[in-house]
Amino acid sequence: MEQDEGARVLPLRVSDIKQYMYCPRVVYYQYVLPVERKVTHKMEHGQLEHLELDRLEKRRKLVEYGLDEGERRFQVHLHSDRLGLTGILDLLLVTPRGYFPVEFKYSTRDPALNHKYQLTAYAVLVEEQFGRPVRTGFLYMSPGKRIQPVDITENMRIHLRRMMGAIRRMVAEERVPARTRSGARCRDCEYRRFCGDVL
Numbered sequence: 436m437e438q439d440e441g442a443r444v445l446p447l448r449v450s451d452i453k454q455y456m457y458c459p460r461v462v463y464y465q466y467v468l469p470v471e472r473k474v475t476h477k478m479e480h481g482q483l484e485h486l487e488l489d490r491l492e493k494r495r496k497l498v499e500y501g502l503d504e505g506e507r508r509f510q511v512h513l514h515s516d517r518l519g520l521t522g523i524l525d526l527l528l529v530t531p532r533g534y535f536p537v538e539f540k541y542s543t544r545d546p547a548l549n550h551k552y553q554l555t556a557y558a559v560l561v562e563e564q565f566g567r568p569v570r571t572g573f574l575y576m577s578p579g580k581r582i583q584p585v586d587i588t589e590n591m592r593i594h595l596r597r598m599m600g601a602i603r604r605m606v607a608e609e610r611v612p613a614r615t616r617s618g619a620r621c622r623d624c625e626y627r628r629f630c631g632d633v634l
Contacts, residue, residue: 446519447520449553455601457549460611464626466606484577489510497528504531524538525575535571536558538557540574546576551585554574555591571584
């Protein structure tokens, strides 16, 4: 991935990638118009589920990921000065076959696109920090206990780079983005009361 000129101006978090794809206004409110966030029931429940997933994952065998042997590293802090990107990965599998980032998600649905790009962002950070190529990551979907492999493709890396540029331009221009087309996402959003065009 080439260096983005914005990397020196506005460092981003991997969570910004996920949020921007879910609704770009979430990122707008966090960077351009900081407002007090309302902690929702969904957010509190998600944090508790995350702790439970951490506990259960420590007993899981690597064979469930299709791997024979390796080391598990939890809560891995990742950063790249070159990309201007940081994040804390739930789990990194370090094996003789390669490095595999794993993100835990509490959802009964199939993995969402924003989760796949969040994983892509972690994959490029693992490559930057450890100097090892990452071709595949995993999304662990709870409560169904499904492990979903995700190929980290070149097109996803290109789209990720473009998205980071779009976020930085939005912040630099202080431009309010269009709201998400999915009204269902607005129902539990902690920023809903600040969006005058959301019913």
